[in-house]
Amino acid sequence: xxxxxxxxxxxxxxxxxxxxxxxxxxxxxxxxxxxxxxxxxxxxxxxxxxxxxxxxxxxxxxxxxxxxxxxxxxxxxxxxxxxxxxxxxxxxxxxxxxxxxxxxxxxxxxxxxxxxxxxxxxxxxxxxxxxxxxxxxxxxxxxxxxxxxxxxxxxxxxxxxxxxxxxxxxxxxxxxxxxxxxxxxxxxxxxxxxxxxxxxxxxxxxxxxxxxxxxxxxxxxxxxxxxxxxxxxxxxxxxxxxxxxxxxxxxxxxxxxxxxxxxxxxxxxxxxxxxxxxxxxxxxxxxxxxxxxxxxxxxxxxxxxxxxxxxxxxxxxxxxxxxxxxxxxxxxxxxxxxxxxxxxxxxxxxxxxxxxxxxxxxxxxxxxxxxxxxxxxxxxxxxxxxxxxxxxxxx
Amino acid sequence: xxxxxxxxxxxxxxxxxxxxxxxxxxxxxxxxxxxxxxxxxxxxxxxxxxxxxxxxxxxxxxxxxxxxxxxxxxxxxxxxxxxxxxxxxxxxxxxxxxxxxxxxxxxxxxxxxxxxxxxxxxxxxxxxxxxxxxxxxxx
Numbered sequence: 001x002x003x004x005x006x007x008x009x010x011x012x013x014x015x016x017x018x019x020x021x022x023x024x025x026x027x028x029x030x031x032x033x034x035x036x037x038x039x040x041x042x043x044x045x046x047x048x049x050x051x052x053x054x055x056x057x058x059x060x061x062x063x064x065x066x067x068x069x070x071x072x073x074x075x076x077x078x079x080x081x082x083x084x085x086x087x088x089x090x091x092x093x094x095x096x097x098x099x100x101x102x103x104x105x106x107x108x109x110x111x112x113x114x115x116x117x118x119x120x121x122x123x124x125x126x127x128x129x130x131x132x133x134x135x136x137x138x139x140x141x142x143x144x145x146x147x148x149x150x151x152x153x154x155x156x157x158x159x160x161x162x163x164x165x166x167x168x169x170x171x172x173x174x175x176x177x178x179x180x181x182x183x184x185x186x187x188x189x190x191x192x193x194x195x196x197x198x199x200x201x202x203x204x205x206x207x208x209x210x211x212x213x214x215x216x217x218x219x220x221x222x223x224x225x226x227x228x229x230x231x232x233x234x235x236x237x238x239x240x241x242x243x244x245x246x247x248x249x250x251x252x253x254x255x256x257x258x259x260x261x262x263x264x265x266x267x268x269x270x271x272x273x274x275x276x277x278x279x280x281x282x283x284x285x286x287x288x289x290x291x292x293x294x295x296x297x298x299x300x301x302x303x304x305x306x307x308x309x310x311x312x313x314x315x316x317x318x319x320x321x322x323x324x325x326x327x328x329x330x331x332x333x334x335x336x337x338x339x340x341x342x343x344x345x346x347x348x349x350x351x352x353x354x355x356x357x358x359x360x361x362x363x364x365x366x367x368x369x370x371x372x373x374x375x376x377x378x379x380x381x382x383x384x385x386x387x388x389x390x391x392x393x394x395x
Numbered sequence: 396x397x398x399x400x401x402x403x404x405x406x407x408x409x410x411x412x413x414x415x416x417x418x419x420x421x422x423x424x425x426x427x428x429x430x431x432x433x434x435x436x437x438x439x440x441x442x443x444x445x446x447x448x449x450x451x452x453x454x455x456x457x458x459x460x461x462x463x464x465x466x467x468x469x470x471x472x473x474x475x476x477x478x479x480x481x482x483x484x485x486x487x488x489x490x491x492x493x494x495x496x497x498x499x500x501x502x503x504x505x506x507x508x509x510x511x512x513x514x515x516x517x518x519x520x521x522x523x524x525x526x527x528x529x530x531x532x533x534x
Binding site for chain 2: 139140142143144145146147148149150151153154157158159161162165166207208209210211212213256258259263
């Protein structure tokens with residue numbers, strides 16, 4: 001009997017990302033709907049891949065918070081004029097985008113389709129969440145909302161508090177993540193915080209929102225859209241850009257973060273283990289990381305659980321490394337969502353796009369020195385849904 | 396007086412969780428325990444989340460516990476809480492072995508610490524609903 005790891009190895013390098021597009025994020029809701037953004041960015045990504053719409057035979061979409069609808073995959077396909085043989089809808093919170101790429105790569109490897117469009121697009125209206133919230137039926141919310149659970153802010157703040165109490169992690173260490181990412185964002189003209197450098201002291205001087213997290217440690221939701229094109233190993237060679245090979249992926253879910261043995265040990269341990277096993281690689285082989293940064297505390301804990309440092313060592317790790325695009329551990333090199341903005345429920349797609357961009361060598365003046373292997377990670381819920389992805393320059 | 400645009404968020408006293416909220420309204424904490432494998436089940440369900448047995452028995456558990464972790468909320472997201480800040484949102488670990496999301500009351504926000512011993516406070520939130528808050532207890 002073969003193990004899951006052995007079987008998953010057959011998926012390694014069977015598909016690659018060959019094109020991408022990203023619309024500038026915006027804090028203005030505007031009058032365009034998610035479907036408008038999705039159609040625009042999809043056309044750009046397909047063209048970037050050097051393909052015609054008729055060559056797209058797979059589509060993977062995710063929910064748009066501000067245009068929530070059943071039958072979304074077929075609605076999107078119909079709107080942009082595709083007739084796919086494979087349609088998929090992924091709804092895993094912040095793990096969504098990495099999981100979209102994983103499903104596209106697996107579908108290609110299975111021969112269900114040849115070339116897959118993965119697209120996220122959403123608008124953001126600050127009032128929208130309370131005026132027109134998308135349906136969310138979670139019995140657990142009856143046990144959190146009445147006690148003042150402040151969206152996800154409170155949960156990630158509690159994770160930071162426990163990490164500080166148990167391991168001596170400091171606010172300065174957490175703030176360095178935001179500050180280093182902001183340095184990289186100065187090389188990204190479309191980042192929401194381009195032109196606004198930020199020091200560790202600036203982070204610590206910003207208002208405390210949910211103690212111990214400050215304003216600049218918390219992601220800013222926005223409007224935006226991103227798309228990537230995944231295709232088979234056979235088609236890669238005919239296309240204009242160097243591929244970003246999908247070498248490994250893994251996902252894991254562990255419900256109710258507060259009942260599991262340790263709140264600070266997340267399913268990232270399992271999602272990353274699976275991704276590395278598929279790729280036949282280890283954390284020390286990774287040359288850049290794009291890690292879901294809804295909060296600084298999320299990055300810290302995901303770094304530990306993915307195996308880049310030991311549990312509890314996240315604080316000293318981020319202190320010891322230059323996390324900017326030019327540094328020795330390039331992390332969230334387009335500014336991360338903390339400096340770029342977080343477009344929509346599938347917001348992690350901007351991290352996927354940046355990982356692809358770097359691996360393809362198309363990141364311009366924020367190109368990292370070594371782009372061999374990117375670890376891209378999505379985290380949904382409160383460290384409940386996790387998906388890890390490994391993208392490589394060479395197969 | 397104008398009607399508040401957003402009513403206080405309250406639990407629905409229905410379905411699997413109804414006995415929990417009815418017990419809290421009577422100032423008791425009760426949770427289902429699996430009679431097959433002994434798992435204490437939170438949030439309350441009428442089956443065991445570990446072994447999937449449908450045989451569960453509601454039992455009263457002690458409210459003695461400690462702060463597992465917490466956050467002092469300075470900016471609320473739900474409109475009803477916006478003028479209630481700062482307040483303490485916390486996870487309390489009961490001696491019985493479950494961790495409950497809750498609000499910590501009865502002490503200054505700067506005095507809260509991880510590991511602090513706490514006890515229940517039954518807070519009437521509406522005609523029908525009592526919430527389970529916690530406050531410091533002398534160890």
